Amino acid sequence: PAAPPASEVAQMDWDALETAVAGCVKCRLCEDRTRTVFGVGDRKAKWLFIGEGPGRNEDLQGLPFVGPAGKLLDNMLMAMGLSRTENAFIANVVKCRPTGDDGRDRPPAPDEAAACMPYLQRQIELIQPAILVALGKTAAVSLLGLPADSPVGKLRGQVFEYRGLPLVVTYHPAYLLRRLTDKGKSWADLCLAMNAYAGSR
Template sequence: MSEEMKQDPGFGSSLALLDALGIGPVWVRRELAVEEIAAEQVQHQAAPALEAAAPDPAITSATPPPVPVNVVAPVARSAPAASPASPQAPAMPRRAAPVEEEGGPPSWLDEMDFAAAMEPVLIPEGDEDEEVPAVDPVIARIKTMDFPQLQQQVAGCRRCGLCEGRKNTVFGVGDEKARWLFIGEGPGRNEDQQGEPFVGPAGKLLDNMLLAMGVKRGANAYIANIVKCRPTDDNGRDRPPSPQEVASCLPYLQRQIELIQPTVLVALGKTAALSLLGLDPATPVSRLRGSVHRYQDLPLVVTYHPAYLLRTLNDKSKAWADLCLALSTYQAQAN
């Protein structure tokens, strides 16, 4: 609003008439205190004209009081007509809008609770009683060990109950940079006594299988087991390791695989295959044969354990088919 309009003699009477009729200005700009004082002076000068131009009291009694200068009247907006049967919500108290200053909230928030609008949203946290699984410090150290450190750690391992009945731990044997890694179940009686995997009749059969592939024990081949100690039953006979025993010992084999970085893995028997692939214990070896599986991006071929082949001679031809699959996989990886 300019100063010329304010000095117009008819401005005061027009403003008073509009206020008396309840249709005063729908928007009054809130500036500094100097403009508010000037507005009050204009209203004081227009008081006589307002009294002279006042309409009938019966009309003015039905009209709302004039809007104060320091309160912003909301702009009239069209709203859908309410149903006569629907109750009308009580009017909420108006809150004076904050003065618009540099860096403050904009004037379009004068109809909002600015403090509530800026209140941070609280994100619910998890259950305080929820337990976070702890990291096994032994496994963390295993992941950083080299071959001599790892072998020393296995020799003194007591992570499961198999350590109580062992004579020797069976770490593994062969070329530490081998391209072939053969993995069996666990040590038997002969292995427990000598501390080396696959000795005795089953070991001789494995050596013959390697020679048929053009591979020799200790040369470009490494032989290990899922567990490093001999599992036995109450009668002292060999048995498959339990899931708990496998879980306790598997980090050693995993570290061996990381250090060797073989080209192809060959799982000898059900326990080795299921432990490496993380499959259900009821999965038969016959379902896993004939396909190339993956263990941490390394190809893995499953075949029968040499001890099983000594008892089931008819399956030796199937084992040879598995080894041929491993050979073709190795050649594909090498090329």
């Protein structure tokens, strides 16, 4: 089956986009997936949170951030007065689970992220959020076009611009679960984002 070219994706409405993602064969990640993970949330959300890609649980359920990292993300949303269904949308850079030869989760390769980017780009256009939050390095470097080894510690704490939208980078919730001492920094990033959001209105 043919994968739609980016120019076609850029014209799609929500239903067409969901269908295209569900059947996508643009990169090798389609070979091992159980389900695609389109994203979840309020289609009119002002806040768009962007993770890396589905892990094992997400691949099985077809929903983003359903494991322990997702619980933490839910708590972060709650602390901001948001939820999965109210004023927030949760998406990923790649819609299929990347796994290594050992069958374990891995970050998407740059070509996989690039192949999937038109879908995320179209999601951003359709949702029209007021602000983007990049959860972790993969989202940050993919959206901002930075070198793959840019540390989140160097990217957080400032407001970037992505196609006219404020973008704040913070640690990935899965990383925070391993490094509870960085939770405070992540909260500071979210406060920075809330200020940028308030300033953009």
